[in-house]
Amino acid sequence: IRFLRPRRQKGTKQLPGPKGLPFIGSANELKKGQDGYFWYKFTEWGRKYGPICQYTAYGRVNVVVSTEKIANDLLRERGDIYSSREQMPMGSQLMSDNKRALLLPYGDAWRRVRKLQHHVTQVKAATSYQPLQMKESARLVHDLVLEPKRYKTLFQRYASALILRLTYGTKIETGEEDIVRLVYENQVNFERVATPGRYLVDLLPILMWLPSPLAPFKREALAHRTREVSLFRGLVESVEKDMASGKAGPSFTRMWLENKQKFGLSDLQGIYVLGGLYSAAASTTASLAMSWVLMMVLNPEWLARLQQELDQVVGPDRLPVFDDLPQLPLVRAVVKEVARLRPVTAGGIPHKTTEDDVYNGYFIPKGSLIHPNLWAIHRDPELYPEPESFSPDRWLSPKYPTYREPLTHYPNMNNYSVFGFGRRLCPGAHIAERSLNIIVARVAWACNIRKAVDAATGKEITPPEYDYVRALNTEPHTFPFDLKCRSPERWAILDKEAQESAADLRSQT
Numbered sequence: 001i002r003f004l005r006p007r008r009q010k011g012t013k014q015l016p017g018p019k020g021l022p023f024i025g026s027a028n029e030l031k032k033g034q035d036g037y038f039w040y041k042f043t044e045w046g047r048k049y050g051p052i053c054q055y056t057a058y059g060r061v062n063v064v065v066s067t068e069k070i071a072n073d074l075l076r077e078r079g080d081i082y083s084s085r086e087q088m089p090m091g092s093q094l095m096s097d098n099k100r101a102l103l104l105p106y107g108d109a110w111r112r113v114r115k116l117q118h119h120v121t122q123v124k125a126a127t128s129y130q131p132l133q134m135k136e137s138a139r140l141v142h143d144l145v146l147e148p149k150r151y152k153t154l155f156q157r158y159a160s161a162l163i164l165r166l167t168y169g170t171k172i173e174t175g176e177e178d179i180v181r182l183v184y185e186n187q188v189n190f191e192r193v194a195t196p197g198r199y200l201v202d203l204l205p206i207l208m209w210l211p212s213p214l215a216p217f218k219r220e221a222l223a224h225r226t227r228e229v230s231l232f233r234g235l236v237e238s239v240e241k242d243m244a245s246g247k248a249g250p251s252f253t254r255m256w257l258e259n260k261q262k263f264g265l266s267d268l269q270g271i272y273v274l275g276g277l278y279s280a281a282a283s284t285t286a287s288l289a290m291s292w293v294l295m296m297v298l299n300p301e302w303l304a305r306l307q308q309e310l311d312q313v314v315g316p317d318r319l320p321v322f323d324d325l326p327q328l329p330l331v332r333a334v335v336k337e338v339a340r341l342r343p344v345t346a347g348g349i350p351h352k353t354t355e356d357d358v359y360n361g362y363f364i365p366k367g368s369l370i371h372p373n374l375w376a377i378h379r380d381p382e383l384y385p386e387p388e389s390f391s392p393d394r395w396l397s398p399k400y401p402t403y404r405e406p407l408t409h410y411p412n413m414n415n416y417s418v419f420g421f422g423r424r425l426c427p428g429a430h431i432a433e434r435s436l437n438i439i440v441a442r443v444a445w446a447c448n449i450r451k452a453v454d455a456a457t458g459k460e461i462t463p464p465e466y467d468y469v470r471a472l473n474t475e476p477h478t479f480p481f482d483l484k485c486r487s488p489e490r491w492a493i494l495d496k497e498a499q500e501s502a503a504d505l506r507s508q509t
């Protein structure tokens with residue numbers, strides 16, 4: 001049925017877009033993309049065909065949206081029919097047994113999952129995690145000064161340690177523990193597989209009927225699923241064990257185990273929700289932290305301005321704390337601007353429609369995939385004049401359309417497109433926003449960051465503006481830079497706080 005051209009309602013038009021080839025549509029063109037970044041291809045189509053356009057891939061209508069207004073008109077305002085997900089044979093069915101929260105279709109099962117996610121991530125809960133974020137961020141900045149070359153591992157350690165502690169009560173010391181590596185590998189593998197167009201079976205679901213010996217993708221998916229389930233289950237079982245011996249501290253898992261009735265999830269669904277939180281939290285948060293470093297290396301004047309603000313508000317005698325944030329609009333603006341120019345899900349996470357719809361006279365058939373292309377949305381010149389320039393001022397000066405008062409509250413990341421749209425909006429946004437604000441405030445307070453100098457030539461090394469991983473979630477490939485503590489006095493303060501934090505983290509259950 002999918003291969004039949006969708007029946008258009010009378011009096012409606014088809015969205016403009018590339019014609020594509022017979023049968024396969026534009027699938028190949030997209031796969032090749034431009035430089036392999038499919039969000040570049042989406043952006044090119046948006047420029048050519050308009051802020052809402054469509055392409056087809058093997059008969060499926062895919063709608064590419066390039067402005068925030070249209071994304072909100074559809075995904076938020078018409079959320080009752082724009083909130084489902086594609087059941088990709090590889091990513092959703094074979095690899096995740098239809099249990100992965102991110103990919104669940106809209107409906108009762110998703111609502112039950114959302115209830116558990118919301119319970120542990122809502123603003124009030126997120127605020128209660130701040131003490132942990134302070135301790136982990138002190139450790140992070142301290143170790144960054146000691147070993148700046150390990151910045152990727154250290155950002156990942158921060159993000160993993162936070163979410164593993166919250167979800168399972170697990171303590172992470174070095175960031176190189178097996179559990180961190182395993183969960184990262186698992187996530188990277190999933191993201192690779194879930195990238196649109198990677199597997200033929202996702203484009204031609206009829207291949208699902210192939211018997212396993214003729215379908216290597218089925219064996220690959222099964223191997224992934226077996227590893228994933230045993231990883232997620234093992235983490236839950238260790239909480240059960242600690243609860244039985246009276247050693248378990250507070251954690252999302254413990255809360256769920258003690259209140260299973262209230263959430264009404266099967267055991268397998270429950271362990272997937274918990275494992276899914278870790279997967280969704282860790283690489284995304286670390287990606288934006290790495291992008292921030294890149295932006296500071298490329299735009300040193302903004303690091304200087306950040307330090308000026310921090311020196312005025314916080315002073316030299318203590319590290320910034322969460323209570324300072326209302327007085328630190330530039331910290332919040334810099335974080336928001338990094339997320340604008342370097343969105344983690346650059347091409348957007350697609351939603352699927354569950355009914356036919358008409359928008360401005362254009363027909364959008366049931367079962368269409370809607371791609372909110374963040375790369376273009378964040379470069380819409382109406383909303384973001386001079387979109388390519390890194391300009392935190394656009395959040396702080398009344399001359400920009402994105403300015404809002406009071407600056408003690410704005411800018412913030414509430415309902416920000418970087419976290420998606422409508423009913424599927426990222427449930428972890430409040431936790432992620434807090435993490436990024438405190439990381440940026442503390443690293444900028446403690447450290448100078450600048451271009452690395454090539455030892456042989458004595459010349460500065462300018463990292464590429466955009467050399468990012470080509471996947472559903474993207475992050476900058478590692479690049480050289482120079483990071484040093486701003487003064488021996490600041491180092492002494494940081495060292496003391498980091499030692500105390502590490503001791504606290506070790507001793508608390």
Ligand code: HEM
Pocket residue numbers: 101102103104117121163276277278280281282284285288344345349350351418419420421422423424425426427428429431432
């Ligand atoms: C900078 C960090 C993060 C970014 C940029 C980010 C971005 C996103 C985006 C774009 C979506 C899809 C929204 C949509 O479909 O419209 C999403 C979904 C999700 N995020 Fe995040 N996220 C981040 C951090 C986190 C954290 C810290 C957690 C958990 C504590 C989390 C948990 C989830 C979950 C469970 C979903 C699936 C929601 C659903 O499909 O119903 N994320 N995130």
